[in-house]
């Protein structure tokens with residue numbers, strides 16, 4: 001057993017060496033356009049995902065405390081039937097390839113999230129960035145480089161995504177893929193849902209291999 005593995009070149013990580021391991025930051029993507037791709041998933045894929053998410057017995061995660069706004073609103077891989085997980089992994093891989101090509105990314109990327117999210121009347125999300133506070137200080141997930149959201153339905157009212165700094169409020173249609181870097185330049189929020197339920201498939205990507213969720217990217 002090596003006492004100090006980080007003394008050997010190529011070995012060791014932040015915990016072993018006490019040094020932060022550097023990874024490419026979302027900042028390197030500032031200036032890239034927000035991606036909007038209509039009909040990114042097929043109707044068959046969308047219907048399969050929506051049927052699963054809107055079923056009365058869908059496994060919405062209850063592990064979070066009652067006070068957490070995401071309690072009962074996400075389905076993570078561990079609660080997905082294998083067929084659904086395979087489908088979502090396939091779509092995530094396709095999404096990642098699309099974004100890498102569009103943003104000219106050649107570095108390996110990883111992902112920390114693959115989930116279905118539901119938004120019910122009263123749910124909203126204040127303007128935020130995915131890797132930092134609006135003032136640029138790192139947030140709870142500073143490793144995030146960009147996000148993808150696939151919109152699964154339109155049987156709801158309200159729920160627009162808006163980018164206050166960029167003056168954008170894209171029209172959300174079922175099957176649309178949206179993606180954007182995680183910095184405060186891309187501050188975004190979700191307007192309150194006033195009727196129905198909004199379902200999305202969301203993922204967050206990173207250049208930090210330590211944050212990989214282990215599913216295909």
Ligand SMILES: O=C(O)CCC(=O)C(=O)O
Pocket residue numbers: 125130149160161188190200202
């Ligand atoms: O659902 C959306 O349109 C955006 C969600 C979002 O920004 C997030 O989960 O961080």
Ligand SMILES: [Fe+2]
Pocket residue numbers: 128129130147188
């Ligand atoms: Fe976000």
